[in-house]
Amino acid sequence: MRKPKSLLRRKEAWIFYMLISPWLIHLIALDAGPMLASLYFSFTEWNMLTPPEWIGLSNYIFALSKDPLFWKSLSITFGFAVLSVPLNLVVGLALALLLNVSLPGTRLFRTIYYLPSQINGVAVMVMWIFVFNPELGLLNSLLGLFGIQGPGWIFDPDWALPSLIFMSLWSVGGGTMIWLAGLKGIPDSLYESAMLDGAGSWKRFVYITLPLLTPTIFFNLITGVIGALQKFGEAYVMTKGGPLNSTRFFNFHLYDYAFSKFEMGYASALAWLLFIIILVLTLIVFSTSGRWVYYGGEKK
Amino acid sequence: MLKKQPLLSILLYLLLGIGSVAMLFPFVWMVSTSFKSDIQLYAWPPVWLPLPLQVDNYVKAFTKLPFGLWFGNTALVTILSVCGTLLSCTVAAYGFARYRAPGRTALFMIMISTMMIPWTVVMIPKFFLFTQIGWVNSFLPLTVPTFLGNAFYVFLLRQFFLTVPPDTEEAAKIDGAGVFSILWHVVLPVTVPVLITVAIFQFDAAWNDFLQPLIYLNKQELFTIALGMNFFNGQFEVQWNYLMAVACVAMLPTVILFFIGQKYFVQGIALTGMKG
């Protein structure tokens, strides 16, 4: 005897909610609560020492019309994301492909490429400053061997942002595991039948690997965009937004307002503006995903 | 998969080798600094091989401050948070992947959107919440939330669960197996690589977490390594040699874990045999 469809559907729904119940607690207590609180603060002026004072939309108006660094900071952040996200995707995948082979020593290589993502804080900063120093640093000394006069890197307002993009590529090996997990999920049988049919490696890559990798690509794209638009670390630890505000990422700009200028209300407004931007972009990517992401295990 | 051609292999090794130099460079500097004497720290041009090697630095660094205790704290918090993450995130991801319900898409988007709000502005309300329920100055704010899911991992796991063909699960269901039984016996064995990935990522995140211990832990006895290391990073003066000594040792667990994890990562494929 088969149960009626509506009863099955209800049971399915019940199981769904039961499975996500721990996360729902997290959502309500630890996400929604703080997020709504910050939304409230965005309509206030709050120096965190005295109680917040309601000022309506003033923060938002100031941000969009009078803050001299708002648009600059936004364009810097976007510029960084537009360049670094695709680069990281391509380089990350390329690296993962190279590390996917099962030759002796691959484990060691994977670990070596993974190391940079493990080091953080003051040590990295000093090291990079040493690498980037225009006169005595490693990079320009190397370029000098080829007779090239290297630029000012992070000390030059025109080169600071590209330098940070270059730096983000250095720790690309941290995400290799995700790519590898995706690659390993593609059955060998597919490659074997393709090879029997005479397909070369490029064709195998384009027609087998890429399509079956789309769920991973989708994940890395979304998280990459969200991460890039919230870039903070290097600005905070190394450049402090400089030189001359050329690396003033949006997340750093709002942090500066919160903790250096004691304007948590304004910082909250900025945070919500960023949130809306990221949300819109993510929704766009999601809406196109039906067309290019192939799961293979989806229930229709 | 690349065919095993000797020429390609050599090219591969060459490429990876050159890249490796760039990757390893800062670590060479770190290790070298950890063996320097105070005076050698400030030498210019910089000293690459400090002689005599001040192995003493390691002893001093670890005895000056209660690093044994801090290692223990960090290990406890990290292991708990990895367990919590694996438990809660696989379960939630499975729900999102396989079980339809009204509001599922909306909740999924809401979950993704929780990754979009900068830490700076949610930090204080969260801090307030934890202070009110008396969890501040304990490990609770660092561990309990991991048992309640994490958007990043739920998203990742959901992507991978969706690539698994549902046939075997359907069959098990017809045989009368319950949700958790299917998850444990059918789905998870096939997705071992991503599970290892999640474990390693969360281990790293928890082991190296600095901001949360900074805010939530007051008493020195509770500090983690990431926090304690900074005792050498003074206001006006950084004790580089001790700092690097600690940093080098602190990195070892995550690196060793990664290296070992690789083995099971590959084995996970082998065990499942042919797919599809």
Add this chain to the structure above:
Amino acid sequence: MKAPFLRKWIPALLIGVIALTGCAQQNNSAAPDNSVPASNSQAATESGSTDKIKLRMTTWSTADSYEMQKSVLDSYMKEHPNVEISFESVPQNYDDKLIAQFAIGDAPDIITVGDTQVPIFGKNGGLADMTPFIEGDNGLDLNEFYEDIVKYGQYQGKLYAMPKDWTNMAIIYNKKLFDEANLPYPQPGWTWEEMYETAKKLTKREDDKVVQWGLKLPGANQRRVQPLVLAYSDGVVSPDGSKYEGYMNSPGMIKAMQWYSDAYHKDQITPGSTDTDAFKGIDMFAAGKVAMELNGRWPIEDYLKDPQLEFGTVPLPVGPNGANNFVFYGGWSIYEKSPNKEAAWDVIKYMTSRGGSEIFGDFGFVAYKPVAEEKGQATDVNYKSFTDDIPNNKIMPDTLDPDYPKTGKPAFTEALEKILLSETDVKQALDEAAAAADAAKNK
């Protein structure tokens, strides 16, 4: 429907883990305090066998400095067994955590503060006015302290902090390099012009590259530049802290900044900001790469340990506007909302006068005259250059304008960055900075 075994296990597991974490945490927190810590502001009214007053104290100090302060606190606790002080060190991001604690209304009773924080926190009600305590029964005689140091803890007539330690600036010079160049050692009362000329003579070049600089200047650090600023002008902001136009771009400021620009670009007597950053973590003076540096007293102990380094100190040069200096000040304050203010005051009194400063006086300048004199801080050949300049310590713009972090500070820093990046129109940079600062002030 069969009930899967795991479904029952998960909630049990969760509870088990929480309990485990709670227990483990209790086991981990060592004596003396092993109760599950709740918000300590409620602690004072527990009904227990001990009527202990529990105080929380926070600091940015780490390592030796922390140990030192802790030993003083331990001595205090021995003499006062009914007081328990939890000494919390915040090794990095001290300001962030402190502000967060203010924001949620639960901050430590005793707070280590810097002088730049006194106006902001004082004005907005984070810190308690200590005047009643000083004048009360358990008071202090402020005459026993260097007035010019104590004033850094004051704002608008109220005293918000008592001095912990301080240092001002002086010039440290490398005797060997002076000898090599056949130059006499600098004397107190010398001028900025004289220092410039001396630095020029001590700058050595090899093939167009500078291998030795005469002087190390503080780059775009707007605070450390203040002595130069005040030597030629009346400061970056009006005395009432309301206007920047006419001050940040006064003729005197332009002269001072031109001096600065020339040092970097025209004569290159100082390493550029890029050179300094590359050397970050490397003390250029100790490495013998610069002949003079503008610094506080912190590196002097380490310099004394280096047998290769022969150095001397001399007070900062004077300008047309007289002698000027400023102080890096650390002090202790009482949280405005603390329920144990008297107890907190007693600890601070101990730390800042006889009990504490005797220990601190070996490591830093203290403001408590009896101890400072006993330790010879005013007469030691190296430290004399700092202490002699005490009367010249001037008020910083942070105190004149509590909004300085939003107004003058970013504007001035940006102007400095522009001036240092390349040879630029100093007047224009300063005009823009003054305008930006005023705009932010009147937002």
